Amino acid sequence: MSKNKSEYLINRHDNQYEVVIGLEVHAQVTSHSKLFSTSATKFGAEPNTQVSLVDAAFPGMLPVINEYCVKQAIKTGIGLKAKINKRSVFDRKNYFYADLPQGYQISQFKDPIVGEGKVILDMPDGQKEVGIERLHLEQDAGKSIHDLDPKNTFVDLNRSGVALMEIVSKPDLRSPDEVNAYIKKLRSIMRYLGTCDGNMQEGSLRADVNVSVRKKGSKEFGTRCEIKNVNSIKFMQMAIEYEANRQVDLIEDGQTIDQETRLFDTKKNETRSMRSKEDSHDYRYFPDPDLLPLEVSDDFIENLKSEIPELPDEKKKRFIEKFKLSPYEANILVSDIETSNYFENVIKKSDVKLATNWIIGELFAALNEKNLEITESPISAGNLSKLINLIKDGTISGKIAKTVFEQMMEGDKDPKKIVEEKGLKQESDPKALEALIDKVIDDNRDKATEYKSGKVKLFGFFVGQVMKVSGGKANPQLVNEILKKKL
């Protein structure tokens, strides 16, 4: 594998292969009710408790579009800087399965609600634009449960009819790292918009991954394989790595690649053939006659545009320009709407530079250790900004601040109170410090003599001793100044 910059290439003999990846992301629309019925969509409910007659496809039941889901899809389209189609059509995708009660999925085939757009990725060697082919709305299927009974399959229809956005990228991705960045960016944009919670554990975000390989420099695409329904970024990366190498091996071996649908086996870390192109379903798409074409007006779209919050790209730009953050810092702070909100709350009343360092450094490390999200942070933005102010005004040193911070992590306490209760206030009174320093010099006469005779390295020893005697509370700057004079 070439490490030439961040280019991801597969080397075999004298050949270098490039990997071409396109993703079909299925993102569950954040909404209280389903795409065509009024049933609830809450995750984790008892099986078959969120199922209406429409979801279970009873005779004579008809779908009625949920306007909120349409708005969510359009907002997402705006977030992807995409063309919003004022007229879109719902089609039926016909196939039989036990967890598909209608015998068809209502989806959008020829005329999706959102057309071409783009997503900007921040890669280590610069920005990369990934094209969006389309976004369409469709129903989720129910869930088949095969392991509750040796002979029977159980079906849970809670998910049946839940609104999904299928977001199809162009085949613009070239490495597992780019896939990682793409999914994270997409997730971030949708979370900013509130259109998808991006929760991969709960299946709110999953993807079909299309992989092909070609010799470096080639303009033609290779034959692609589609890896179905991968539900974590790690698995996507593993699947791509395995699949790309498998394809390269076949080509090097003089064989051809069959266009097929494959499954990723997470236990064996390999992809397996699921069905070939010949066996693929004929979905018999046709416009759903129960639904009229979906038409939205310019005003409808403009109104939604006015509801769009500042998105990560714009926020990043603002953070860099206004707060003089580095692109690296800005990237981290805008990656998640909750993080950026937290950051902006902290800096409302405290120093930007210190806040940036404390959030990216101490806070992230501490949250990581406790496996907490920023929204679950034991330290509120308000208290973190108080802590930063205590450092800034010299009440405590950076070192003491870390002690205070640790205590704050145990429960959201006011740092001022911790400093008072534990007597951690920094000693900045020159007279008190002089007394301390005199005592230290007195106790270490021999070292003081050595210092004076030229062993200047011992200065650090004296600083350390003073800090130790003061219990870490001595103002380090003042200690330095006074020590220099006294020695």
Next chain:
Amino acid sequence: MSDVTKQTLSELVENIKSKKLSSSEVTKAFIERSQKSKELNTYITEDYENALGKAKKFDEKPNLNQKLPGIPMAVKDLFCTKDLRTTAGSKILNNFIPTYESTVTQNIWNEGAILIGKLNCDEFAMGSSNETSFFGNVQNPIDKNLVPGGSSGGSSSAVAAQLTPITIGTDTGGSIRQPASFTGTVGLKPTYGSCSRYGIVAFASSLDQAGPMAQNVKDCALLQEVISTYDEKDSTSIDFKRNEYSKELTKDIKGKKIGIPKEYRVDGMPKEIENLWKKGIEYAKDCGAEIIDISLPHTNYALPTYYIVAPAEASSNLARYDGVKYGFRAEGENLIDMYEKTRSEGFGAEVQRRIMIGTYVLSSGYYDAYYLKAQKVRKLIKNDFDDVFKKVDAILTPSTPSSAFKIGEKTNDPVSMYLNDIFTVPVNLAGLPGISIPAGHDAKGYPLGLQIIGKAFDEQNILNIAYAMEEKINFKNNITDWWIK
């Protein structure tokens, strides 16, 4: 009042309102006559006891402001009725009891009518003779050897035999108008979007429409006024101003322009039909209407277009009957085996034929040649009507190319069976309202119907023309009650 069942709906309503008759008396009379008429095989499910209970309740506290106060009524078994078995004439729904009510039937009960039973129909409304029903064929009260038409054959037979004063059917390609024509009764197919499809077992969603069937135009108008409402639960329901059709009914059609489309003079059309049409034109003139020759150039393509669009939608609409959730299930070795056995045993031959046609025309490689082409032709057919309706107020045609045929005569010849819909399907394809009224008899004494087609949402106009012509025609049905021993 001995001949309660001989009364028209308007008479019954009047007699109940004036307390000359109680709902119980009327309900009992129709139930008794229905019980004596089992040979016709009009009912799939009877609900007599509940009906009598409801009638009694009505009589205890009658609401006489309702439009159908305490009127007993049987409906086509394609309408889902809460807590009463709904089969769509199919084995696959033989044991299906809905927990919900269709909007159209709910509208009827809201106006005081009382359900007495569910009427036979072709399986999933696919048929023109009621012979595809899992529950057996229905006899035409005109003659025991005749089909009553289809798919609303139980409905037409029941109204003609006066087992129910009025009823509702559904019309996808002629399923109200053709059986009305075959039984000497009146049937209206309303504008697509006029009556909600919510709770009606779907056949072809873009064509299906519920409508009233009655013994005369006035009763038909009253029932249409009851069933036609805007419904948010049906995305294709249209919110337009609906008339009080029965109140606004008038025989004054002077100066109305009525078009006669030359393309409806089909090859091999029996002389009797030709003559009926000519007579119809004279009646219309007698009423003061102006007759205008018109052309609907794409008429020839209507039938093949229909037999692509309707099966395509049906193949998808019927996918839900898979043995998984409700209805009939045949056990199988695995899921696919269960599907195959359930659907092979649960659906009859005609339904399976249409599922296969529909699956074929939608399949990859054939979609453009069939389904897409059919949709384009459908648009041309609609344009034909749009053009013509710039010049005329309504169109007059025969309802069917022949009178009722014999039971078993066409069962092995699907194409000849499909040809029965030749005058009715263009109306469904264009989403327009059409009404069939009885207008005469053929040499054998079997009834023949005329069809009046109107502009979209112009039900009032075609009802008025039908009302005026009905008086001139003065049709009498020759029904001898031969089945009552």
